[in-house]
Amino acid sequence: MSLEGVGQELPGETAPNAPGRQSDQAFSQIHHAIVRCELAPGETITEASLAERFGLKRAAARAAVDRLSVMGLLAPVRRRGYLVKPITxxxxxxxxxxxxxxxxxxxxxxxxxxxxxxxxxxxxxxxxxxxxxxxxxxxxxxxxxxxxxxxxxxxxxxxxxxxxxxxxxxxxxxxxxxxxxxxxxxxxxxxxxxxxxxxxxxxxxxxxxxxxxxxxxxxxxxxxxxxxxxxxxxxxxxxxxxxxx
Missing domain, CATH: 1.20.120.530 (GntR ligand-binding domain-like)
Known part of the structure; x- marks a missing residue:
């Protein structure tokens, strides 16, 4: 089971191209890659590298990274970006x-x-x-x-x-x-x-x-x-x- 459905809009809420929707899509893509180990456990990433890899705007990548950090799947690393949660x-x-x-x-x-x-x-x-x-x-x-x-x-x-x-x-x-x-x-x-x-x-x-x-x-x-x-x-x-x- 995955959390890819988290953040899906309800009818009449956020328009497809609105910033909120873009951040939800960014979250889904990055979360998907972490769960499937396409972003390897222990790998260091940046907002810029995520934006380039997944074709995202920096603001959407930043919002997604914030959510994933709260979930514990990413951890900030001073001056290096973020660490994908290792598997211990x-x-x-x-x-x-x-x-x-x-x-x-x-x-x-x-x-x-x-x-x-x-x-x-x-x-x-x-x-x-x-x-x-x-x-x-x-x-x-x-x-x-x-x-x-x-x-x-x-x-x-x-x-x-x-x-x-x-x-x-x-x-x-x-x-x-x-x-x-x-x-x-x-x-x-x-x-x-x-x-x-x-x-x-x-x-x-x-x-x-x-x-x-x-x-x-x-x-x-x-x-x-x-x-x-x-x-x-x-x-x-x-x-x-x-x-x-």
Missing amino acids: LRDVNDLYQLREVIESAAVRLAAGHVNEDHLRRLARVCTAGYEPGDPESIARFLQANTEFHLVIASAAGNERMVNVLAQILNEMERLFHFGLPRRDRTAELRERHQAMIDALAAGDADTAERINREGLARSKAMVVDALMSTDAMLDVSIGGEAVRR
């Missing part, structure tokens, strides 16, 4: 830990309570796949994957749980765009998703929770592997010593 091991650990807590409860509550509509929707998105080098196919896969997990949460019958999980998945989207391009996990994920559907339909809460935990562990390992392979992690101080891979 703390980010990965915190988000996966929180997701495991929420989804473990969700799958247990959903087991035995999935109806025909839930099963039909799960079966439809279960077949989604992606091409590792194709950002658009990855984005489509992530949309389907998000729907898969939110349908399960909705079967648990707790709307607040659905909303919390949606926010967690939204925050994790950049992690997935960072890790998924490195290898094709389509077959593995299809098999796991089908096994989850079978367990939920059978009312087998223990198996559903086990499948979920195993899936999260593999997903986390994928992201950590991608993170540890980046230049930013080649020189890391541990106990005062530089570790070089």
